[in-house]
Amino acid sequence: xxxxxxxxxxxxxxxxxxxxxxxxxxxxxxxxxxxxxxxxxxxxxxxxxxxxxxxxxxxxxxxxxxxxxxxxxxxxxxxxxxxxxxxxxxxxxxxxxxxxxxxxxxxxxxxxxxxxxxxxxxxxxxxxxxxxxxxxxxxxxxxxxxxxxxxxxxxxxxxxxxxxxxxxxxxxxxxxxxxxxxxxxxxxxxxxxxxxxxxxxxxxxxxxxxxxxxxxxxxxxxxxxxxxxxxxxxxxxxxxxxxxxxxxxxxxxxxxxxxxxxxxxxxxxxxxxxxxxxxxxxxxxxxxxxxxxxxxxxxxxxxxxxxxxxxxxxxxxxxxxxxxxxxxxxxxxxxxxxxxxxxxxxxxxxxxxxxxxxxxxxxxxxxxxxxxxxxxxxxxxxxxxxxxxxxxxxx
Numbered sequence: 001x002x003x004x005x006x007x008x009x010x011x012x013x014x015x016x017x018x019x020x021x022x023x024x025x026x027x028x029x030x031x032x033x034x035x036x037x038x039x040x041x042x043x044x045x046x047x048x049x050x051x052x053x054x055x056x057x058x059x060x061x062x063x064x065x066x067x068x069x070x071x072x073x074x075x076x077x078x079x080x081x082x083x084x085x086x087x088x089x090x091x092x093x094x095x096x097x098x099x100x101x102x103x104x105x106x107x108x109x110x111x112x113x114x115x116x117x118x119x120x121x122x123x124x125x126x127x128x129x130x131x132x133x134x135x136x137x138x139x140x141x142x143x144x145x146x147x148x149x150x151x152x153x154x155x156x157x158x159x160x161x162x163x164x165x166x167x168x169x170x171x172x173x174x175x176x177x178x179x180x181x182x183x184x185x186x187x188x189x190x191x192x193x194x195x196x197x198x199x200x201x202x203x204x205x206x207x208x209x210x211x212x213x214x215x216x217x218x219x220x221x222x223x224x225x226x227x228x229x230x231x232x233x234x235x236x237x238x239x240x241x242x243x244x245x246x247x248x249x250x251x252x253x254x255x256x257x258x259x260x261x262x263x264x265x266x267x268x269x270x271x272x273x274x275x276x277x278x279x280x281x282x283x284x285x286x287x288x289x290x291x292x293x294x295x296x297x298x299x300x301x302x303x304x305x306x307x308x309x310x311x312x313x314x315x316x317x318x319x320x321x322x323x324x325x326x327x328x329x330x331x332x333x334x335x336x337x338x339x340x341x342x343x344x345x346x347x348x349x350x351x352x353x354x355x356x357x358x359x360x361x362x363x364x365x366x367x368x369x370x371x372x373x374x375x376x377x378x379x380x381x382x383x384x385x386x387x388x389x390x391x392x393x394x395x
Contacts, residue, residue, distance in 0.1 A: 214272030
């Protein structure tokens with residue numbers, strides 16, 4: 001709705017207001033007349049009409065208004081010929097990733113406006129407080145207004161310079177769905193499926209970009225395990241507990257093909273490298289039989305291209321399988337000094353697991369408690385609570 005309305009309004013703030021007004025109108029009209037056969041089309045048409053009313057009142061684009069009017073039941077997938085971006089939501093992603101904004105502002109604004117990700121969840125993805133992230137989104141919107149940055153679909157020639165930001169948005173959208181930061185369910189399938197759809201659209205738009213292939217491969221290979229990440233009771237299952245016979249083999253095959261295609265270009269980036277790591281996990285007959293030395297080497301290459309403390313933390317897990325938990329624990333303890341990881345619950349959770357494997361139960365219990373103080377997803381809380389019980393001696 002926001003994407004379609006913004007195309008008419010030419011202004012994101014106006015579009016947001018018109019979308020909200022459309023929901024208010026629906027509350028009254030649907031209670032009186034019943035829910036229409038196509039509620040999405042009704043809402044979108046109402047929001048676009050309200051945007052046209054705004055333009056009419058401001059006497060803007062008066063001569064162009066007849067061209068903007070579309071039938072109420074028009075499908076949102078029908079696009080004008082020659083449009084460089086053939087999907088409304090993907091178009092708005094590219095539009096919000098404007099180079100005039102700082103990279104983090106581009107990504108945060110797009111996740112909030114286009115993808116509907118809550119500000120708190122975006123903050124967790126960036127390892128900052130919700131207050132800090134809310135301020136960034138507000139500043140980005142104010143800069144758009146102050147600098148009079150227009151809502152305009154970028155030309156085909158402008159797409160490559162915005163690609164990395166777009167890939168980051170989609171990856172964070174997937175990550176937020178793969179393990180939901182809050183709530184009872186481990187996975188938010190709607191966000192995962194939306195991210196995969198956007199990446200497929202992006203690959204159709206830019207088939208020669210190896211990082212687009214790499215991202216789609218990463219999403220497919222990671223999501224192939226979805227059905228096995230919890231048991232019938234919703235209990236979280238770690239990778240070594242999952243039933244590999246139930247993994248989505250078609251998704252794994254497609255992901256592996258995409259990884260090979262990305263590597264053959266000779267332009268390997270961070271998404272292709274992450275996909276290669278996911279591929280090694282996907283093809284291994286068991287957790288113990290994973291090619292862990294190769295996983296470590298791929299993480300080393302990834303850190304050269306993307307010096308992220310989260311990547312370094314994930315690498316430590318692989319190190320524990322090659323050099324043992326003590327070596328990995330030393331790396332994790334060194335990472336604990338990084339302020340970016342101060343509120344990242346996976347750091348004390350991984351540390352707790354390493355201490356558990358070293359039979360340092362009391363220290364492991366303290367680390368599990370630290371992780372529990374930071375986690376908000378109920379499935380993860382239940383898992384960490386069970387592990388804490390295992391390492392806590394009975395009174």
